[in-house]
Amino acid sequence: MARGARVPSVQQAFVLHHYDWSESSLILDLFTREQGRLAVVAKGAKRPYSQLRAVLLPFQRILVGLSKPGKTTEEGAPEVLTLRTAEWAGGNTLPAGAALFSGYYLNELLLKLLARQDPHPALFDAYAATLPELHDSEDAQSQAALRAFELRLLSELGLLPDLSLATPTQQPLDAQRRYALSPESGVIAASDDSALLSGSSLVRLQAALLHGSPAALRQACQDDLPALKTVLRGLFLYHLGHRPLRTRQVMLDLQNLLN
Template identity: 40%
Template sequence: MRVQLQPAYLLHRRPFRDNSELLDVFSVEHGRLGLVARGLSRRRRGGPLGAVLQPFRPLLLSFSGKGELLTLTGAESGGELPPLTGDALLSAFYLNELLLRLLQRFEEQPAVFTAYGAAIADLSDAVRAESPRGALESALRRFEFSLLEELGYAVDLSCDASRGMPICDDRHYALVPDFGFREVGVKASAGDASFTGAQISAIAQGRFDGENGAAAKRMVRALLHPHLGSIPLRSRSMFETVKAAPTKLEQ
């Protein structure tokens, strides 16, 4: 395989032998790939590849080889975005971890690629939004639901899966991952995978404001959990650690 200037994003990088690095990248035509960047550690200071190969930026990558691990032969910038900071940066790490955990190698996912690029741009814009937290949460939920849909893990938000009846706003439903919603007689606690019909309808319409946003977050976690496995997400732990740290005033 020999590929030139493939649109891609860097998901993760780590040291490898002989002053090289292993790169996990997500490309538009070849899906998630493992690349060896030879000599990258030695050339990183001031070197062109070290400057270009940054996460959360559109890239154009060239690579070649056979098997599971290919060799990076070139890298160029595919565009510029303002640098991510604070909660937006932590949110972007979360998106990368989702892709690393859920995408299979060499599986083309152009719709996910497009959704990821849009999410990174939305996170960048959210920093300057009137309500940054709400904008961040909305960006995350849009990407998560798109990812679930494209990977085949989504459920029908329009009907009760056990009876085939439309979702009614004034009723309550339990979510069964990989199956759908079934009506329940009583309202469950907020910590359960239970939702009002009105919440489900709002989420289906992409409205993630207020209580709908909190419900969407619970719904996404319930849908992703069977596919992420028992190992906690490191990015989620990072976010909780940062939020728990005392501010300068508290110090």
């Protein structure tokens, strides 16, 4: 949020993660629409009769009132804010099955890639629009929703090149040619067809990103789901410093156990 901008007294938020702070309180990692990721203490939230217990749940849109920012620490970081009020804002029920793992996967991406107090309202809206599209089974609709959110996240963070142009030459893509998406070199032509995307697919994805509609982006992702999954996985692995996501590893371990 720009310096001097007015912070609303009540704002939309999702709980990405929480940590025990004391016997009765929690530290929340909130994703808010107006202020981005925030560290917030919820005093008394663990008490048996606290009204916050039923509100501070993951994947539920809530309305929160927060204390004003206090002094900064010696390192220059802002102090943890205090949760004053929280209420459910309505919406979908908690996901289950594969949708639950997918939701935690999205949360882990946000936790590891978003800086604190860096607002991304369009990304907040994309996250809210993605959650209802996640199903108990890993169907094509759920996979398209995940790929669409991954693309939006990379784009919002400036980690995605213009998908309609070959990066080295800035020339339009050949619709029939296959291209690789490199974290260092951008969109590059390649002769190997494995896990690559066609020029026409990349142009459609870029058009959907510019359009801004989550539904349009999900539709554009439907054409090349397996290749797109592999390409985006490589990008995230690079930008996460080649550290595997815990949620993905838990999903793989569970699949191996069930097979």
